[in-house]
């Protein structure tokens with residue numbers, strides 16, 4: 001837990017000031033009691049006055065602007081470091097459901113850090129100061145009251161050892177139940193039409209109900225243990241305050257303690273126990289998030305230092321992307337394409353062809369810097385694409401697939417998501433011959449597209465997705481099966497726009513329709529784990545495998561139209 005103190009250091013002072021001022025209500029009554037007991041009423045008024053002025057200044061000037069400064073800054077720093085480290089893994093394409101579950105768990109842990117920075121640490125500091133005050137008072141009045149909190153904390157500690165283990169296991173079951181239920185819900189919702197078509201909605205309804213019941217049980221168990229924890233902590237705390245009061249009263253009656261001393265020691269003990277009660281609960285909550293905290297700190301510790309040499313800036317045109325002796329694949333012993341030497345430049349249209357499963361999409365993932373190469377390099381001018389930050393990748397690459405997401409607003413709202421052409425966007429689209437279908441829609445560009453674009457045809461959706469990326473004015477366009485499963489007219493419109501776009505941008509497109517490759521100036525053909533670079537005619541004449549694909553498109557299109 002102490003590792004958490006490394007973050008937000010520049011604002012740590014603000015956290016300490018906040019803790020000290022929050023402690024004033026504890027110490028002030030003790031000071032007043034002691035001053036009054038010593039017949040120093042005037043001094044008591046002066047102390048209260050001075051501290052009161054400080055307090056007012058703190059509340060009106062300082063606290064309003066700096067409350068929780070440290071907590072927020074530390075949490076932000078930790079969260080940023082965690083996400084940076086996570087993104088650095090560069091394997092978004094290979095992320096699994098298990099990864100997602102871990103990330104969700106860690107995000108829950110990050111949220112609970114509020115507790116550490118804004119409550120646990122200041123309360124610990126206050127408890128320490130109160131305890132020092134109690135020790136001083138106990139020594140002064142020769143009382144042994146300072147030992148009582150120690151006994152209480154020990155007893156709470158023992159009880160927590162048993163309950164803590166139970167709670168950690170229950171936390172895990174609770175989260176697993178939640179993820180499973182949530183996952184099924186999303187999955188079934190996506191496939192709802194299919195469930196209805198197969199008359200299987202009831203069966204899935206039953207499965208969902210079973211998982212909800214499991215989750216409900218897990219939640220109830222967790223709540224039960226949490227209540228036990230609260231009961232144990234509160235029980236010991238109130239018992240200590242009661243025993244302390246009883247002992248103090250006896251000492252007062254026996255004349256061992258003056259009234260002021262009795263009040264000061266018992267009041268300090270009671271305040272100390274209020275802090276201990278909070279501490280016990282918060283330590284417990286932070287500890288039960290132990291696995292996610294350890295994972296967060298572990299992920300950050302593993303992160304590489306950010307590369308310092310990246311120079312590509314937003315929207316700066318690239319001269320070329322170069323693949324040099326590049327081998328791609330998911331496992332070193334099973335490369336998909338080996339020793340690729342090739343270059344992409346603006347001014348030419350590049351097509352990427354090959355049978356199903358030869359590695360076309362994988363090559364695009366590698367060019368996007370999302371998948372590390374098995375060997376060799378992929379450079380964007382002088383910078384390795386894998387060294388680009390995510391923001392830089394987003395600024396440089398326009399990646400469009402067959403299944404891009406559309407938001408449920410209007411055609412125009414979707415189109416202008418990242419528009420960099422100001423008011424001339426419509427002119428830009430007209431020049432490229434895109435979105436010609438819009439005037440035929442009921443409300444033109446103001447037509448609603450529905451959730452995921454379901455009110456448009458697949459061809460219109462794909463045109464809209466492509467046009468949207470085009471208006472974002474990227475430097476490199478990587479288009480993966482963007483015209484699959486749409487009619488010839490729509491596909492031709494997109495292909496014509498792609499051709500025009502390639503006059504100024506770097507454009508590489510994958511298509512199962514090998515007739516489209518005739519439009520490309522250069523074709524990258526993956527065959528037998530090698531990339532062959534030529535033009536369509538040459539490949540058709542010299543590569544029997546390519547000729548076969550062109551002459552028998554149905555062999556690929558069956559799969560291509562997934």
Ligand SMILES: Nc1ncnc2c1ncn2[C@@H]1O[C@H](COP(=O)(O)OP(=O)(O)OP(=O)(O)O)[C@@H](O)[C@H]1O
Pocket residue numbers: 093094330336354355356357358359360361362363559
């Ligand atoms: N994340 C992954 N982890 C491991 N193997 C993968 C992963 N993604 C794809 N593959 C495998 O890598 C091979 C190449 O897949 P890829 O999608 O790049 O082929 P493709 O040429 O684009 O195919 P298609 O024409 O069907 O779209 C396939 O055998 C596929 O099963």
